[in-house]
Amino acid sequence: MPTIRNPILPGFNPDPSILRVGEDYYIATSTFEWYPGVQIHHSKDLANWSLATRPLNRRSQLDMRGDPDSCGIWAPCLTHDDDRFWLVFTRVKRKDGSFKDAHNYIVHSKTIEGPWSDPIYANSSGFDPSLFHDEDGKKWFANMTWDHRRRPLLFSGIALQEFDPEAEKLVGPRKIIYYGTDLSLVEGPHLYQRSGYYYLLTAEGGTAYEHACTLARSKDIWGPYETHPDKHILTAKDAPFNALQRSGHGDWVEAPNGKHYLVHLTGRPTTHERRCVLGRETAIQEAYWGDDDWLYIKNGPVPSLHVEVPGTRDDEPYWAEQNYTFEDGLHKDFQWLRTPEIERIFSTEGGKLKLIGRESIGSWFEQALVARRQTHFSYDAETTIDFSPTDERQFAGLTAYYSRYNFFYLTVTAHSDGQRELLIMSSEESWPDGKLRFPTDPVKIPNEGKVRLALTIRGKKLQFFHALEGEETLKEVGPVLDASIVSDECGGHQAHGSFTGAFVGVACSDLNGTAAEATFDYFGYLPRKDESDRYEI
Template sequence: MSTSLIQNPILAGFNPDPSIVRVADDYYVATSTFEWYPGVQIHHSKDLVNWRLVSRPLNRSSLLDMRGNPDSCGVWAPCLSYDKGMFYLIYTDVKRFDGNYKDTHNYLTSCETIDGRWSDPVYMNSSGFDPSLFHDQNGKKWFVNMVWDYRHNKHPFAGVVLQEYCTVSKKLIGKAKNIFSGSKLALTEAPHLYQRNGYYYLVTAEGGTGYNHAMTLARSKNIDGPYELDPDGFILTAKDNQDLPLQRAGHGDLFDTPDGETYLVHLCGRPLSGPRRSPLGRETAIQKTQWTKDGWLKVIGEAGDRLPSLNVIGPNLPAHPWPKDDIQHDFDSEVLPSAFQWLRTPEPSDIMSLTARKGWLRLIGKESIGSLFTQALVARRQQSFSYVAETCLDFSPENFQQVAGLVCYYNGHKFHYCYVSVDDNGQRFVDIMQCNAEQSLALNFPLREGHINGYETDARFTLPKQGKVFLRAEVNDDTLHFFFSIDGIEYTKLPVNLDYSIVSDEAGKGEGASFTGAFVGMACQDTSGMNVVADFDYFKYEEIQS
C-alpha cells in the first residue's frame, strides 16, 4: 500500500456531470451522455487512478428513446447510488432546452449488478433537471432536483426541491418542498445530499457550466432545511483563476475512502490556449478535500485551497491498472466495440450491421448529418488534444444525395466531414464539408468553391469508380487536416487548413449553449431514401502526445 498520485482529468474527453459511489473497494462514476446512445457511461476503478468503462445501462427503448431530441438534450446529469445490495440510477431525458421552457423527464432504474440488465424505468417527475436520490440513515429515500421556473418575471433556476420516494408504491409521495434557493452566484443545480456528524449536507453547482462554474456547500440539522451556506464561499471553483489548466470546475459529488478520507469528483474543461475553446468537452476530475474544525469542507491541493489541481495526492490504495484500450478496431466481432456510440435511436439495426459483411461495419444511409431522428453516424470520443484517426471505406454511391466518410463531429451545427460521393456525371470523388455554427444556415457548407480562414480552397479529388478509399484525420490542437489514399500507403492531403476549435462547447452559440464534446467516427447519409450502404473495414484512433 502506498500513496498514489492521481493525474487529472481521470476521465478524459466528453464525460461531464460525474456522480460517484463506492461499494466496498470498488468505485463507480456515472457521467452524462446527452444525445449519444446508449445512455449514461459508468466507469469503474479500484485505485482512483485507472478507470475502465463497464456499462452504458440505458440501452433499450423502454429506458431511453431520444429520436427528435435537440442537440445537447437527452441524458443530463445521472445520479448513481447504492443501498442494501442494489444500484440505483436516476437520470433525466431532456426533450427541449431552448427558450423559456425545459421539458425534463426524470426516471429511476435499478440493478443488482453494475453491468447487468437495468430495470424498466420508474417515472419520478418533470419539474426540473439534475435529480438525485438520497438514502437516509433512518431508512427513508429522498429525491431532489433543481426546479425550473419558466415565468418571465422569475429566475429560471428556482432552487432545490425535496420529496420523499416510496419504494413500495414506486412513486414520489408527500408534498415537494423547496429547501434551498442558492447563493448570489445563482444558477443553482446539481444537488446531492449527504449525512455527517448530525448534519445534512447539500452540495450544489452554481454559476452555469462555463467559466464561472463553482461547487457550493450548505448544511442543516433537518433534511428539509433551513440550509446555511458555507461562510467561506465555494468548495471549488476556477472562476477567479483563469490561468489554471483546469477550468469550468463545478458540478460534482463527494465520497469517502475506507479510511475516512473525503474526495470529490467534478466536471472541468481544458481550453485550448489560443481560441480558449474546449474540443475535449467537459471532463471528469478528482480532488482531495479536508473537513475544517467547524464542520465545513474545502478542496486542498497543489493549485491552492478551493482550486482544481492537475495532480492530486490519492489515498493508500494498491495500484490496479486495466488492460489498455485497442488503438485499432477491425470489426471482427458481432458486437460494436465499447469505445463507440451512435446518436439518439434505440434501434441500432436500423443504421448499422456487423454481420451483413463479415469483418466490416456496415452503415445504412438514412437521414442527413445533423438529423435529430435517425442518422447513421458511429463515433468515439476525442480524448487527447492531438490524434490521428483512420478508416477504410468501401462505398459506391449512385447519386449526389448519397455520401459517406470520416467525420469530426460535435453536433449537427459543428462538424468537419471528409466524405465520398458522386457528381451528376457519375464521377466518384472525395471532398470536405463543414458546418461552422457561426453560419447557422450552412449545414453542409462546401469548401471547394469558397474559402475558410482566409484561404482559397479546392478540396475535391476524383476517385476510381469502384474500390476502397482510405481516409485519415490529423488533429493538432486547433488544426485539422484530412487525407485520402487509394492503396492505404500513399496519402494525399486535402489542401484545406480547418479550424478544429469549432468542434467545441464554446463555438457557435457560445458558452452555455452546448454541453457535449468532440467525437471522430464514420458516417453514411442517403437523403434519397434508397438506404445505400457504406462498409468500413477498420477504424484506428491513436493519440499524439505533445
C-alpha cells in the first residue's frame, strides 16, 4: 500500500472530524474567527484532499463581529444518517478568564455542497459538540461541560442528551457520562458503535504538548464507561523529539476494505522555542482492532510521520506556484475575518481586489483583511497595490498575520503632511498589550504610482521588499524579522490559548472613517524549499 507523509491537511486545519459516505471521505475542521465558517475537505483515497465547501457562509448562519481572537467556530463534527449530512459546532464569544460563553448549534444539508440550513440552537453548557446516530434511530448530542467554580481545572466531563430532529431541540435528561483520566481537560467527544459496545473517543491534556486521544467504552450509552487499557491511544506527550507534536483531538473512519484510520490534530514545531508557525494541522494514522475489541494505533501511541493509505499523493499541486487574479471573484483559498457583510470590506469588480479601509488591523469587529493560509515553512508572496493615503491614519499593504497581537505588515501610508511612504508595522512580542513596533524608519516614495510589495520567509527569517512602478528589481525594506513569532505559541495567549495559524494576505485601514480604498492587481504565493525546513512534506 502507498505511503504518504503527514500532515494530510497542512497549515491551519485543526480539530478534524472525518466521515465516509460511499467512496467519498470528508474532513471538517475548525475555522475560529475566519469567515466563512468550517472547512470541509474531500478525498477519494485519504491521500489527496481538496476544499469542498465552507458551509457557514451567510449572515443568518454566522456573524462573528466582536468575537475575540481564537474564538468563533470551534470543533465541528460532521456526520451522515443515510438521509442528510449533519454538522454541529460551537460558536465561542468568550474564552479567557473564569467563564466560557460557548453556544452549540446544528445545521444540516442533503448534499455536502449545500445549501446548509440555518443553525438550530442546542445548548451553551460547554463546547466541542458531536452528534451520534444510534442504530435504533435515536440521535445523541454530546459535549464537554464547563464549571467556572472548579479550580484549577474547569473542565467537568462529557455530557450526553438526546436530540429530537423533528422538534429541533435537545430533549430528556442530560447526564455526565465520562470524567476523563488523570491527564484531565477532557473534551472533543465522538461516539461510535461496534461489537455491542458504545465507544467514546475524547481529547485530553489541552491542545499543547500534553495533548492526547483517550478511548473508553460501555455496553450502555449512558455508561459507565471503562477507559482503554493504555488510556491514551494516541499522544506525543512522552516523545518530545517526534516530528508530530501536540497530537490529539481525533476521529476515526472505516475504509471500504475494513481498515480503520484515525485523523487527529497535530503540530510541527520549529526553532529552539518549539513554535508551530503553521498552527494545528490534520494528520492521519492507521488503526486496528485488537482481540480485546479495543482500537489501537499502528506503531502507536506516538503518531507516525509516514503512514500507509489507499491512495498515492500527488505532491505537484502542493509545490505549485499560485498566481491569484480576481477576474472570477475571490479564490477559495482566501478567507477574511468575522463579518458576513463582505460588501463593506472588499469587492472584485473589474477583475481586481478592492479593499475598503475600515478599522485597524487586528480589530475584532470590522477590518478589511483578505488572506490565505501559510501552508509551507518557506515561501515568497507578492502583490501590487494602488493606494493614495492622505495621512498616517490610512494604510494598506501586505501582511503576515496571526492575530491582533502578532503580525508583520508592510504598508503604504503617508506622513501627516501627506507625503506617501512605506512603513513596517509589527506587533512582535507585544503580548499582552498589543503595542506596535516599527523595526525601521519610514521610506519616502512618490505620491503617485503603483507599488509592488513582497516578502520572503525562509524558516524563521522574514524579509520585506518593494519596487516602484516601472522598476523591475525588488529592494529590501527593513531588517530581517523573526517569522516564528507568527505562531500559536506567540499568538497573544499562554499555552492552550491560541488556536489558528499563520496567514499571508493584504489589508487596508482608514482610521479617519472615510473608507479609503486600496486596489490589488494580483496575489502571488510561491512555495520554497529551504534547508531549515526539517519537517516539510
